[in-house]
Amino acid sequence: MTDRPAKLGTRRSPMATSQSQTVADAVTARTGTGVELELITSYGDVTQAQLTQLGGTGVFVNRLREELLSGGIDFAVHSLKDLPTAPAEGLTVAAVVERDDPRDALCARDGRAFEELPPGSVVGTGSPRRVAQLAALRPDLSFVPIRGNAGTRLGKIAQGEVDAVVLAYAGLARVGRLDDVTDVFGPERMLPAPGQxxxxxxxxxxxxxxxxxxxxxxxHAATRAEVTAERSVLAELEAGCAAPVGAYADVGDGRLRLRAAVVAPDGTGAVRRERSVPVGADTAEAASSLGRELAREMIGDGADRIVADAARDSTTPSED
Known part of the structure; x- marks a missing residue:
């Protein structure tokens, strides 16, 4: 326990501060160490450009990392799906907090479920992964890129700009907007982003x-194993948050099961694979190997070409 409160660096958005406060409270409850939030503005928070134009992965975390390296803060909390898969020199992930619901959620006008959306409905999302998988399910819908915090995106429904938006269920829970959810996509319908x-x-x-x-x-050991497997898929594919890659791992019955998909941006083609391994003493290494091996199988079936084609499409929005 330290004499002074620890400084936890966080982005300023309502969602970021909410999840950071949750971590701060957990640290204090379990260790007795006081924690205070240090609000930091990242370039990704203030620019209006689509994130693919900025390089995508890392624009929300780089400013926090600068503060870590300079000693301005003691530790930082990131949404894991925003964190680049390549290790950052001098930094380490000291903890992965137990995961909240990893699924994606639909918020639609008139309380409609996804299957109930009329043909031609406009769906807003900042994620090529979501667009690709949703287009595979409903090619009759129209998908448009949107940015902004959850409240801003949900407001576009009321303003008539879109008929529905798709956001992370966990994020909506963190800002108290679950009442807006009209449908939830389980992994059998749409795989979440790695680490979501x-x-x-x-x-x-x-x-x-x-x-x-x-x-x-x-x-949380089980969560760390799950996200390690998921992010190893992303790393092996050499893909970032602008790639249409979904992955979901779960620990149960003594095994770590991993499902992954790389889907063409228009939903017309996909490479999907699933594998599992026993959970043993060296779960972290097993999880990493599982993700890499699954990704190599997918590359053998052309997943890398889908990723490369998506990267060339500069109009593709980035994962939110």
Whole structure:
């Protein structure tokens, strides 16, 4: 326990501050260490450009990482799906908090479920992964890119700009907007983004085993194994958040099961695979190997070509 409150760096958005406060409260409850939030504005929060024009992955986390490296904050909380898969020099993920619901949610006018949307309905989403999988299910719908926080996106329905939006269920829960949900997509219909619903606690690697060792108190082993498998798929495919890649792993009955899909942006083609491995003493390495091996199988079936084609489409929006 430290003499002063620890400084937790977070983006300023309502969703980011809500999830960061949840982590802060958990750290204090389990370790007795006081934590105060340090609000930080990232470039991804203020620019109006589509994130693919900015390089996509990392635009929401780089500013927080600068503060970590300079010593301005003690640790940072990220939505794990925003975190690049490549390790950052000098930093480490000290904890992965137990995952919230990883599914995607539909919020539609008149309380409609996805299947009830009239042909030609306009669906707003900032995610090529969602567009690809939704287009495969309903090619008769129209998909448009939108940005902004959850409240801004939901407001576009009332303003008549779109008929529905698709957002992460966990994010809507964190900002108290579950009453707006009209349908939920289980992984059998749409695979979530790798790491969706999970939070990463990042700090200086040099402090992780020293004065910040208490952060391990909020680490959740099963969630870490699941997201490691999912993010290994993304890493092996050399894909970022602008790629139409979905992956979902879950631990149950002594096995780690992983499902992944790479879907063409228009939904007309897809590579889907599933594998599982026993959960043992070295679960982290098993999870990483599972993701890499599954991705290699998918590459053999042309998944890398779908990723490359999607990357060339500069109009494709990025995962929100």
């Amino acid at each position: 619903g999970a939070l990463a606690v990042e700090c200086l690697a040099s402090r992780a085993g020293d004065d910040l060792a208490y952060l391990t108190a909020v680490d």
